[in-house]
Amino acid sequence: MGLFAGLDVGTQSVKLVVYDPEQRGIVASAGQPLDLAAGDDGSREQRADWWVDTVRACFARIDPALRGRIEAVGVSGQQHGFVPLDRDGNVLAPAKLWCDTSTSDECDEIMEAAGGAARCIELAGNPILAGYTASKLPWTRKHRSQAYARLATILLPHDYINYWLTGELWMEHGDASGTGWLDVRRRDWSPELLAATDPDRDLRACLPPLLAADTLVPIRAALADELGLPRSAQVSAGGGDNMMAAIGTGNVVPGVLSMSLGTSGTLFTYAGEPAVDPQGRWAAFCDSTGGWLPLICTMNCTVATEAVARLCGFSSRDGDALLAGTSPGADGLLMLPFLNGERTPDLPHGRGNLFGMTATNLTPANLYRAAMEGALYSLMNGYEALVDAGLRFEAIRLTGGGSQSAVWRQMAADMFGLPVDVPEQSEGAAFGAALQALWAVRRAAGAGDSDLSALAASHVRLDPRLAAQPHSGATAAYAAQYRHFLSHLDAIRPLYAD
């Protein structure tokens, strides 16, 4: 059997893993950082050619002998980014990203045109929140009128990489549901939401076909030659990074809870049917295997820890050592880490807040701990909605860069009162993309092991050395601090109302 490549175009970097399904091991990997253009108005943008150049650089770092054995490639990407193309497939403007809060007025305008947030949920399963793709279109109409005039196709980041790899335009249901335009119950575009976004043109014409999760498309021969891949290599449907991390953490059956600690913080679980919350307390997305993926996403996870580490002059990679003398609750120091504005809770104009400072507790270590805790309190807030809805979990599967911190692993176990398991394959999204490609190839071959849950069960391996068990004393300390988090959140909401 050949090798399977998984690419993850994240916010901070591109990651590439090459997986050998026979050996059950990652045989090569490469990562390369990405720039981010940030504006005071909350804009967060990247250029599509940065992604392509970085993907090229990652492939170049893999041994050519391994590249020559790659049978299929799966692509994962940060969700929601708006990639506008003209009719010749040229990119018209920088991509506004999932963490771009400059379009919150346009979110309100779309929801008003559709009949309000509750009506959006009735129509398509989700309100139009800051970060989702939909509001970036009217923003483009207002601020980039030339790009709007020439707009022929809308893609998401991973769709664009698929287009570059294959020359074919498509979307799949998982990432497409993060546009805000997909009716997640019918798994098709909502005409009402499209019309509410742009009453003057048929946006449906700008959206490429939605292909099934097990689709395979041949790579472009010229690009295969350039990247050193076989001309027979294929590209699977791919998906949003959370959809791919679901596969890469074995979250393809009900009852598993995954948490990703990256630029964003996310919590998600698999559902075999649409999982819509009438109050919109979670994102009712589709997954990239034919199911659904109720998801909580915060915009400030490692955003907050990186900011504190930078301020205090250390690397987050060394953060655990600094935390040695600290304890749950950070000695009373509490951070509401909404540095970039926030989606969960819905405070696009929010800012970070620090509470509980005394003459003795304001140390770099407590500050760093407060950032880590604050990132998890935000997720806890969303998790309670899932629990209210009757969902129960026995453990957390942790992935994303933050999963490399032993302190964060233990903190998650203690705060949520659940054991934390960490897959051996630490790049959950990139690994999930490789597994999706493997699954699609096995299905196309009619192979016996083509059932995804069986495939994930046999390929996603947990690393017992990285597991953490909850300690009840710490759980109680976090619960007390979490109550403060909620009361401070109530207090600051009016400050950031518009």
Ligand SMILES: Nc1ncnc2c1ncn2[C@@H]1O[C@H](COP(=O)(O)OP(=O)(O)O)[C@@H](O)[C@H]1O
């Ligand atoms: N050992 C560590 N301790 C704490 N944080 C870490 C550690 N290793 C990585 N990280 C964090 O993880 C981030 C990268 O996470 P990742 O999931 O790759 O992000 P994204 O997919 O959003 O680009 C780093 O910027 C850093 O903040």
Ligand SMILES: O=C(CO)[C@@H](O)[C@H](O)COP(=O)(O)O
């Ligand atoms: O917006 C969301 C999910 O709705 C984010 O989770 C993005 O998908 C970006 O992910 P990372 O780059 O942080 O992995």
